[in-house]
Amino acid sequence: MNDPVVHAVHFGLILLIVVNVAAVVLESVPSIREGHSILFLGIEIVSGFIFTVEYMARLWCAPEDPPFQHMRPWRARLRWAMHPQSIVDLLAILPFYLAYWNVEGLRTLLLLRLFRFFKLARYSPGLASLAEAIYAERRALLACGIILIGAMLLAASVMNLAEREVQPDKFGTIPEAMYWAIVTLTTVGYGDAVPVTPIGRVIAAVTAVMGLIMLALPVGIVASAFSREIHRRDFVVTWSMVARVPLFADLDAHDIATVMQCLRSRSCIPGEVIVRKGDEAHSMYLIASGDVEVVLPGEPVRLGPGDFFGEMAILRRRRRSATVKASTHCRLLILDANDLHELLEANPSIAEHIHKVAQARGGRKTS
Numbered sequence: 001m002n003d004p005v006v007h008a009v010h011f012g013l014i015l016l017i018v019v020n021v022a023a024v025v026l027e028s029v030p031s032i033r034e035g036h037s038i039l040f041l042g043i044e045i046v047s048g049f050i051f052t053v054e055y056m057a058r059l060w061c062a063p064e065d066p067p068f069q070h071m072r073p074w075r076a077r078l079r080w081a082m083h084p085q086s087i088v089d090l091l092a093i094l095p096f097y098l099a100y101w102n103v104e105g106l107r108t109l110l111l112l113r114l115f116r117f118f119k120l121a122r123y124s125p126g127l128a129s130l131a132e133a134i135y136a137e138r139r140a141l142l143a144c145g146i147i148l149i150g151a152m153l154l155a156a157s158v159m160n161l162a163e164r165e166v167q168p169d170k171f172g173t174i175p176e177a178m179y180w181a182i183v184t185l186t187t188v189g190y191g192d193a194v195p196v197t198p199i200g201r202v203i204a205a206v207t208a209v210m211g212l213i214m215l216a217l218p219v220g221i222v223a224s225a226f227s228r229e230i231h232r233r234d235f236v237v238t239w240s241m242v243a244r245v246p247l248f249a250d251l252d253a254h255d256i257a258t259v260m261q262c263l264r265s266r267s268c269i270p271g272e273v274i275v276r277k278g279d280e281a282h283s284m285y286l287i288a289s290g291d292v293e294v295v296l297p298g299e300p301v302r303l304g305p306g307d308f309f310g311e312m313a314i315l316r317r318r319r320r321s322a323t324v325k326a327s328t329h330c331r332l333l334i335l336d337a338n339d340l341h342e343l344l345e346a347n348p349s350i351a352e353h354i355h356k357v358a359q360a361r362g363g364r365k366t367s
């Protein structure tokens with residue numbers, strides 16, 4: 001992932017997506033479209049070609065992707081193609097071919113070119129965290145939606161009772177009043193349907209206040225889940241990062257997904273102290289990239305990608321046995337003590353491996 005070529009390719013693709021989206025937006029202005037039609041056509045052909053190559057390359061390499069590694073190649077490719085991000089990729093190249101075949105009646109689908117914007121999700125950990133926050137809070141958000149629908153129905157039917165005689169065109173039926181209710185509850189208030197009777201105005205005031213309270217609920221839920229998610233993940237813990245850790249090599253896809261939920265991340269700069277001898281222990285660390293140094297009385301021990309540390313104090317419920325410092329820039333995956341104990345209980349082979357390593361290290365130093 002730290003390969004400069006990979007960075008350059010990602011940067012190039014991001015730039016192309018931004019240029020594409022800007023081109024689609026500008027092309028909708030007739031004066032700009034007429035003056036630069038060749039330029040827009042050039043952008044479309046070049047990006048259609050590059051996005052197709054990108055799609056084909058990703059499809060071809062799907063069996064190498066850690067989540068699909070245990071599958072047959074054709075199955076891995078099929079599973080990859082069904083992934084939402086891959087569907088976005090496909091929708092992003094579709095307009096290029098539709099325009100080429102000049103399919104009648106499908107010209108409006110050319111707006112699908114704006115779908116290219118969503119390709120950015122792949123390169124934006126923040127967007128991924130937002131999606132995860134929304135997914136994690138889906139039940140609470142669904143409850144908010146149900147409450148909102150209930151409030152809308154209540155406000156619409158009460159308003160229908162209060163104003164149907166005076167304004168039959170706006171509040172004559174409950175569906176008509178529902179339009180007013182949703183516009184009021186969401187605090188948009190277009191003003192095209194307004195109550196005129198005193199009782200109607202009281203209902204409108206109560207509905208507007210209820211709307212404020214009800215909209216604050218989902219906003220608060222998503223905001224706090226998002227900030228929790230961002231802080232939980234200093235960098236985004238990806239599937240491949242977890243699947244590459246040798247300790248988790250035997251886990252199946254479901255278990256990796258479970259472990260991924262528990263892992264937090266931390267980036268360290270060279271020389272940074274990660275755990276200090278004698279401190280209380282709350283977590284164990286897995287090295288995703290970079291090196292650390294365990295400061296021991298004799299020679300320091302260097303640990304690298306795939307190794308773990310910080311397990312001894314947790315397993316033995318003692319204080320840290322040594323100080324561990326980052327030797328290079330490194331990325332660590334952090335597993336909290338409770339999650340570690342749960343993982344060990346659920347996976348005896350991992351438990352055995354960690355205990356063996358801890359015993360060997362303890363034998364070398366602390367026993």
Ligand code: CMP
Binds near residue numbers: 309
């Ligand atoms: P813990 O005691 O929680 O915190 C310090 C960590 O350093 C310890 O867990 C081990 O993971 C690691 N450690 C201690 N001694 C050694 C050793 N001899 N070799 C490698 N790692 C060690």
